[in-house]
Amino acid sequence: MYIKIMNNPIDILITEHELIDKLLRVLQDRLSTMKATREIDNQIIDITADCFETFINRVHHWKEENVLFTELYKKDLTDKHRGIIDKLSQEHVVGKKLVYKIVEAKHKYETGEKSGFDDMLEYLEKFIALYIPHLRFENTEFFPEALQYFNEEEIQHLDELFNQVESEAVIRNYSLILDGLETK
Numbered sequence: 001m002y003i004k005i006m007n008n009p010i011d012i013l014i015t016e017h018e019l020i021d022k023l024l025r026v027l028q029d030r031l032s033t034m035k036a037t038r039e040i041d042n043q044i045i046d047i048t049a050d051c052f053e054t055f056i057n058r059v060h061h062w063k064e065e066n067v068l069f070t071e072l073y074k075k076d077l078t079d080k081h082r083g084i085i086d087k088l089s090q091e092h093v094v095g096k097k098l099v100y101k102i103v104e105a106k107h108k109y110e111t112g113e114k115s116g117f118d119d120m121l122e123y124l125e126k127f128i129a130l131y132i133p134h135l136r137f138e139n140t141e142f143f144p145e146a147l148q149y150f151n152e153e154e155i156q157h158l159d160e161l162f163n164q165v166e167s168e169a170v171i172r173n174y175s176l177i178l179d180g181l182e183t184k
């Protein structure tokens with residue numbers, strides 16, 4: 001059992017997982033409807049793409065990869081934990097690719113390529129199948145074990161670094177949008 005203190009950064013990640021879990025549940029539900037009706041649910045695809053980019057990728061994964069994993073790498077990690085961090089990072093990359101493929105397949109379908117519809121459903125299924133165990137594993141196995149590497153002061157420091165991610169994510173978000181406009 002990990003140390004329970006105020007602003008425990010692991011609790012912050014677990015709370016963020018609840019939001020991602022909610023997205024996955026709605027997505028699963030809408031996916032079943034899309035399979036039955038053979039009609040694209042634009043709302044859920046747009047929300048998934050936006051939520052992934054602005055929250056999951058730029059805030060949540062950033063906290064895990066650029067704060068938690070980075071701080072863990074400074075420790076004398078066991079091979080098991082090094083392997084887990086590599087696997088989790090790799091799954092983030094796969095998740096990002098799947099979201100890109102979902103949007104791309106939807107676009108294909110809308111521009112006349114009928115196969116785009118089933119491709120989109122397949123990538124959505126893969127996305128859900130990837131994240132449900134990913135979140136569960138982080139919550140129940142990885143996070144409690146990862147926390148054992150840090151003392152109370154270091155945990156407080158992780159929390160401060162997490163807070164920086166929040167504000168920097170907003171700046172990163174608009175920098176990317178405006179950079180995109182400048183090059184057009």
Ligand SMILES: [Fe+2]
Pocket residue numbers: 061064088092134138
């Ligand atoms: Fe993760």
Ligand SMILES: [Fe+2]
Pocket residue numbers: 013017060064135138
């Ligand atoms: Fe996570």
